[in-house]
Amino acid sequence: MTTQKGTLGTNTITQIGLLVHDIEAVSQAYADFFGLEKPEWFWTDTADQAQTEFNGQSSEARAKLAFFDMGSLQLELIEPDRHPSTWREHLDAHGEGVHHIALIIEGMKEKVTLMEGKGMKQVQKGEYTGGRYAYMDTFQELKVMLELLENDPS
Amino acid sequence: MTTQKGTLGTNTITQIGLLVHDIEAVSQAYADFFGLEKPEWFWTDTADQAQTEFNGQSSEARAKLAFFDMGSLQLELIEPDRHPSTWREHLDAHGEGVHHIALIIEGMKEKVTLMEGKGMKQVQKGEYTGGRYAYMDTFQELKVMLELLENDPS
Numbered sequence: 001m002t003t004q005k006g007t008l009g010t011n012t013i014t015q016i017g018l019l020v021h022d023i024e025a026v027s028q029a030y031a032d033f034f035g036l037e038k039p040e041w042f043w044t045d046t047a048d049q050a051q052t053e054f055n056g057q058s059s060e061a062r063a064k065l066a067f068f069d070m071g072s073l074q075l076e077l078i079e080p081d082r083h084p085s086t087w088r089e090h091l092d093a094h095g096e097g098v099h100h101i102a103l104i105i106e107g108m109k110e111k112v113t114l115m116e117g118k119g120m121k122q123v124q125k126g127e128y129t130g131g132r133y134a135y136m137d138t139f140q141e142l143k144v145m146l147e148l149l150e151n152d153p154s
Numbered sequence: 155m156t157t158q159k160g161t162l163g164t165n166t167i168t169q170i171g172l173l174v175h176d177i178e179a180v181s182q183a184y185a186d187f188f189g190l191e192k193p194e195w196f197w198t199d200t201a202d203q204a205q206t207e208f209n210g211q212s213s214e215a216r217a218k219l220a221f222f223d224m225g226s227l228q229l230e231l232i233e234p235d236r237h238p239s240t241w242r243e244h245l246d247a248h249g250e251g252v253h254h255i256a257l258i259i260e261g262m263k264e265k266v267t268l269m270e271g272k273g274m275k276q277v278q279k280g281e282y283t284g285g286r287y288a289y290m291d292t293f294q295e296l297k298v299m300l301e302l303l304e305n306d307p308s
Contacts, residue, residue: 006189012225016170016255018297029295033272035160071166072226077297096297098252101170118187141183143172143231143250 007114008105008148015074015102017147019091023064023079030068030075041066041077045128052126054085059124061085076102086124086135086145100135102147108132111148120146130154161268162259162302169228169256171301173245177218177233184222184229195220195231199282206280208239213278215239230256240278240289240299254289256301262286265302284308 020026023041031038041064044050052059061083068075078099080087090099105111112122115136123145125134131151138146174180177195185192195218198204206213215237222229232253234241244253259265266276269290277299279288285305292300 007187010225011188011190011222013170013227013229014225016167020297026295026297033161033292033296034165036165068165071164071168073167075167094248097293098298138187139251141180142187143174143180144252 007118008103008111009107010103010105012103013073013101014104014149015076015100015147016070016098017076017078017100017102018097019087019099020077020079020096021091023066023077026077027066030077034068034070036068039066039068041079044126050126050128052085052124054124057084059084061088063087098144100145100147102133102149104149104151106150108134108148108150112136161272162257162265163261164257164259166257167227167255168258168303169230169254169301170224170252171230171232171254171256172251173232173234173241173253174250175233175245177220177231180231181220184231188222188224190222193220193222195233198280204280204282206239206278208278211238213238215242217241252298254299254301256287256303258303258305260304262288262302262304266290 027038027041043064044062047060052061054061062081064079066077078087080091082088112134116122121137123135123137131149134148136146136148181192181195197218198216201214206215208215216235218233220231232241234245236242266288270276275291277289277291285303288302290300290302
């Protein structure tokens with residue numbers, strides 16, 4: 001499935017992330033519209049586990065997340081709390097809507113370094129159970145933010 | 155692959171559409187970043203063929219389009235001309251970035267009627283070789299615009 005070329009070694013988009021003000025209401029709207037079960041939202045991990053860094057500073061930021069399977073990719077709804085994060089910043093600046101598209105990669109450090117060498121800054125990073133993420137500022141070049149996801153070997 | 159439930163009879167996202175000011179530059183950036191061949195962009199059909207309607211009025215609007223295969227879905231770059239369209243309106247109002255996600259459906263008229271019954275207005279429609287599209291205003295409910303694509307039986 002994964003092509004071994006390009007900066008990331010893959011071009012498979014696995015997720016679209018949308019910022020919302022009310023995850024309960026928007027989850028219900030997706031469930032109703034697409035005839036799907038409404039998933040339970042959950043909080044991202046607390047700061048001690050998530051080790052979230054936003055613009056190089058550690059942050060207490062958390063978000064409520066809900067996921068829908070939309071064919072071959074996930075649609076992620078994100079309702080951030082008030083602490084500093086790319087989620088809160090983007091929601092305050094641009095309102096609700098698409099925040100990022102995500103790709104599953106291998107070798108997070110190497111990929112982040114490669115992208116930073118191209119002038120694409122790491123905006124936020126954190127850990128989740130079974131892996132880690134990095135949001136990279138690719139807007140100028142690609143007109144959308146990329147999220148890199150690295151899952152631990154199971 | 156297609157689930158036969160919900161409003162559209164499918165929940166498979168097949169395309170993400172991004173508005174850009176310079177399709178040549180952004181196509182090159184995608185090609186370089188993902189190690190892909192740069193696709194040739196092309197103009198949408200002229201008004202007599204496309205029969206474009208925007209907000210219920212016929213429009214001369216056209217756009218340059220370029221497509222990238224990103225795993226299981228297409229990434230579409232859209233550089234609109236100056237005539238009235240959802241593309242031009244969105245680009246002027248919100249700048250570059252994601253404009254819509256698309257799903258392939260069957261029974262365009264019926265699906266559009268069903269959605270309009272839910273208060274989701276048809277914003278723009280048109281024909282292309284082998285099919286037709288409709289942009290539906292789902293932003294309030296789903297926080298992103300949906301495009302319905304109907305391809306003729308081949």
